[in-house]
Amino acid sequence: MWGTVRQRLGGYSAYYSLQRIGLGHLLNSSKCYSSEAAAAKKMTVREALNSALDEEMSADPKVFLMGEEVGEYQGAYKISKGLLEKYGPERVCDTPITEAGFTGIGVGAAYYGLKPVVEFMTFNFAMQAMDHIINSAAKTNYMSAGQISVPIVFRGPNGAAAGVGAQHSQCYAAWYGSCPGLKVLAPYSSEDTRGLLKAAIRDPDPVIFLENELLYGESFPVSAEAVDSSFCLPIGKAKIEIEGKDVTITAFSKMVGYALKAAEILAKEGISAEVINLRSIRPLDRATINASVRKTNRLVTVEEGFPQHGVGAEICTSVIEESFEYLDAPVERIAGADVPMPYAANLERMALPQVEDVVRAAKRTCYRSV
């Protein structure tokens, strides 16, 4: 069906050329002539993860999945649905309950040439495996002078869900983002998720892939290119979700959605916000961020995690180092509250950034009263 639609449109090649000359963002708006077909395909983040895993496992027999509940249970969040049936227990391994143990085993398998995808039920539990992630995976290529590479992917939900309390809600982007030897990715949409997970699995370095539980069920339009099994996004490149000229808003993961909503509200008040979806925490796309700030002269960074030593702090410093003269206002940093996540719904709401916070911060940078 998709094939015939393509043929009928005839403008398929035009679609691609639009992408290539960097006007891809135009295709997202429903006004663009070929976008009806492009936007017709929708995919949830869950489906994006499942299809990416399936395709990479099919393409490379060395890729295998391990984690708690990934096999028989189809995944704690049903991400690995159908994979056990398709690939068998040798390639989809249900592990006993020891993050430290199975992370060490995954790293050992990677040392000797397999490509494990290790799933943590949440990155909160990965703290038990921190030694293996940092000392055994991140540093080994360097310590062994390139003799032992670790082509491993650690993935799982990161950050706050809803009403799960302090030990299930921390965002680890800043912690992993500060570690040399790791690559850290944080997708937002289904297209991000597909492209970045495939890139992560193919990458010879250890990659931390930070998903978000609340995004699993969310549906996004995906382009025809994204659905293809060879699709891959570059690691280290941010995406400009909407272009603007008055203020730059950077965000990653679920906060991108909030930033986009904030941009809509701001547009009504005459403020044109440029929203950057970071996609990659390490390496951070400083070039895109700085180019944007040089254009808008104002910056708001948004993240869910704790403020001290956060991703926003790093972005702010990068902008000060490279684009200080271009700033017309102090950088605004929106982050989660500096407390362990409370459980009560009202307290949780106050501990996390909301759309209004982003709007207010953007207005402050534009000298508007709030």
Added chain:
Amino acid sequence: MANWVIRSRTIAHHLNKKMGLLGILNLSSWSSTSNSFHSMPLGDNHGRPHAIFGDSATHFSVRRFESTEAEREFDTNYINQDGGDQALNFPGGKVEFTSDMNFISESADKRVPCYRVLDDDGELMVSKNFVQVSKEVAVKMYSDMVTLQMMDNIFYEAQRQGRISFYLTTLGEEAINIGSAAALSADDLVLPQYREPGALLWRGFTLQEFANQCLGNKEDIGKARQMPIHYASKKHNYFAVSSPIATQLPQAVGAAYSLKMEGKDACVATYIGDGGTSEGDFHAAMNFAAVLEAPVIFICRNNGWAISTPIEEQFRSDGIVVRGRAYGIRSIRVDGSDALAVLSAIRTAREMAISEQRPILVEALAYRVGHHSTSDDSTKYRSVNEIEYWKTARNPVNRFRKWIERNGWWSDKDETEHRSSVKKQLLQAIQIAEKTEKPSIEGLFSDVYDHLPSNLQEQEEQLRETIRRHPRDYPSDVPV
């Protein structure tokens, strides 16, 4: 009375079929409170209710016939039609019942014995299944043990003289090092802890390469990234020594899993000390290795000490060998000062690991003669006499020497020649390593990732620019 009992039994049986297990359990709990059958021995009570005519109102409500499936399953599992001892078909396997309340003792009556082939005098004992070695192999084993011992002594002294920053020795454990290495094939992967450079020496790592690593110069294949004794050589299938204890154990299981998927005729050998078995990673690795049926040999060097912590403070089990059974892993204890015993046990373990695709645990007992490392002075926590005893009377190198000399494969002349040659090579290796340049700046930034990322490229350029502008602030003997 007897008639009644028989009748009650059949009625119970009949009721059982109708009511299922739940019904029976309910009834038997009522029977204990009923006042009718005190004289019945309690031991006979399993599921055979005596009081059926108890609280009738309550138990007539138990007439549920719907879930017959679960009921039937319980029937076949729970009641043995022979009427003998019953067994419970539990997840994981059948378990017999017993009416003896027996706590398994915390320790067996006798400790697990220790396999040995050569006696203290290097005489071949009557031992079972030991592996014969040719003259060539035996001589290589002995000379490598001597080389290892001499390397340890000379490099230790070099550290004391300030020429190396750190070192640790394998004194007392030479037989474990070389015996185990000789038992493996070149294709087997070795994941060491840190007291096993002998395995690398056996496989062909040269004295110059050892010296280069310890001195951190540009000839080091590890690009001087790691502190001394943290060797790594992909060519020799010897994985990087890693400081955090026991991390190599689950990694070894992962690597063995990888080998298993390849179907290769090779296994993984990983080493751990007595202290390292207290780490959580030991548990996870042993457990996983058994579940995954991974071809890995866990070689535990029980040398009696973990820095200053003696065995009694480390664990209360009979060493490490008894833990094998707890995980469903075949295990053996060997005399770690007997190179032939070590070789035989590990060669056999290797065959089992590969042909049966299972993990094996080998505990080798050999006293740690040296200090834990150059940062330790063990006379502070153990007696000098104890150290001397193991250094002389129980020396593994001397013991093996007696055996090969008795076979006519080695002489005093060979000994002096070998020792003086090795000493010369070692001193030369250190001198050359000291004179060799340190690695260049490019080595600071490469290998963090597979490809040099742009931010590191920038940093390297900035650094070079800074050095160019301020040459006096940069040491002149370090290459740029």
